[in-house]
Amino acid sequence: MIDIYDIHNHLLPGVDDGPQELSEAIKICKIAESQNTKAVIVTPHRKDVNENLSVQIVKDLVLEINQTLKEDKSDIEIKLGMENHIDLALLRDVEEGKALTLNDSGYILVEMPWEGRPPYIEDIIANLLSYGLTPVLAHPERMNVFEEEPKLLFDFVQMGCISQLTASSLYGKFGNNALNNSIDIMKHGLAHVIASDTHMAAGQRCYDMELGFTHAKRIVGLDMATRMCSINPLAVLQNQRI
Numbered sequence: 001m002i003d004i005y006d007i008h009n010h011l012l013p014g015v016d017d018g019p020q021e022l023s024e025a026i027k028i029c030k031i032a033e034s035q036n037t038k039a040v041i042v043t044p045h046r047k048d049v050n051e052n053l054s055v056q057i058v059k060d061l062v063l064e065i066n067q068t069l070k071e072d073k074s075d076i077e078i079k080l081g082m083e084n085h086i087d088l089a090l091l092r093d094v095e096e097g098k099a100l101t102l103n104d105s106g107y108i109l110v111e112m113p114w115e116g117r118p119p120y121i122e123d124i125i126a127n128l129l130s131y132g133l134t135p136v137l138a139h140p141e142r143m144n145v146f147e148e149e150p151k152l153l154f155d156f157v158q159m160g161c162i163s164q165l166t167a168s169s170l171y172g173k174f175g176n177n178a179l180n181n182s183i184d185i186m187k188h189g190l191a192h193v194i195a196s197d198t199h200m201a202a203g204q205r206c207y208d209m210e211l212g213f214t215h216a217k218r219i220v221g222l223d224m225a226t227r228m229c230s231i232n233p234l235a236v237l238q239n240q241r242i
Contacts, residue, residue, distance in 0.1 A: 002226050004037040004209050005233035007102055008083065008109060008138060008164055008195035011040070012061050016048040018199045026068055027201040033076040035210040039237055040076065041102050043083040043109050050098050079103040079237065083138060085111050088120060091127050101133065105239035109164070111138040112145050121145075125156055135161040136236070139197060140190075141169050141181035153190055162192035162242055165228070167212025170194070170219065173204065186220050192242055194228045 010018035011028040019025050032040055042062065049058055062080045069076060082100035084090055093099035094108070101108045108128060112121065128135050137156060140146040140163050146153045153163060165185065169178040185191045194212050199205035209229065216225035235242050 001036045001210070002213065002230045003234075004032075004035060004213065004229050005237055006032065006037055006040045006196050006198075006207075006209055007081065007107075007136070007193060007233045007236050008043050008166075008197050009040050009207075010042070010044060010083075010197070010199045010205075011078075012042050012044050012058060012065075015044040015053060015058060015061070018044070019201065022064070022068070024201050025065055026072075028198055028207055029065065029069055029074065029076055029078065030072075031201060031207045032196075032198075032209070033074055035207065037076060037207075037209060039079060041079045041081040041237065043081045043102070046082050046084045046093065046099050049082065050093070055097060055100065081109055083109050083111055086113065086118075086121055086124050088124070090124055091131060094128075094131065094133070102136065103237050103239070105236060106133055107136050107162075107236045107239070108133045109138055110135040110161075112140070112143045115144065117145050117149070122155075125159060125161060129160050136193065137161055137163040139164065139166045139169070141165055141178045141185055142174055147177070147181060150184075153185065154188075157190050162232075163190055164193040164195050165191050166197045167194055167208050168197070168205075170212050170215040173208075183219055186216070186224070191228060193232050193236065194225075195233065 013025045081102035169182045172179045198207045
């Protein structure tokens, strides 16, 4: 099994719609470790962090989780990022330290609106790129804006963005639309990273990177699956160019 690196995960307890207890967060880490995951970037929703908690609180949670894992002699490390909903305040929040990049790198996880198609999204992406950041587009296979306007994803990748598919989408856990969209995105060379987007230790939103890797191999072959689950996410983690 290859070394896996997960750059989109909601395992921080009591922060957003992920687990509420530290014990479940640790359980998710142990499950990830059992699937040969070496590092996870936790990505709480920017809105939840800034409205209900603070950046310092989530930094402290990461420290607490890593300390617990170290005491348990676990061979997995947790890093901090954020899932940043695209809006007009995003670049300002980056400048003020309220919108975090992935492991303090030049990569920033950006989520499109679940509904509607605001006219400013191209400008925000262009502004992030001009600021020296590389937007990582979260789960485009599940976003209406890309389903209704497929060329938009191509345009964003041409501009310099990378895209991140969800492991569960690759075997139909989010339905046939997400599965078929994932296959199209991968076969058109527009997918760069596969991540778990984990929210819980069990059930619909559990950690399943091993399954994602298996199905990616079936769809696009071993080399590309390895690139999306290991090589490229490691590059994000280490702030290296993809």
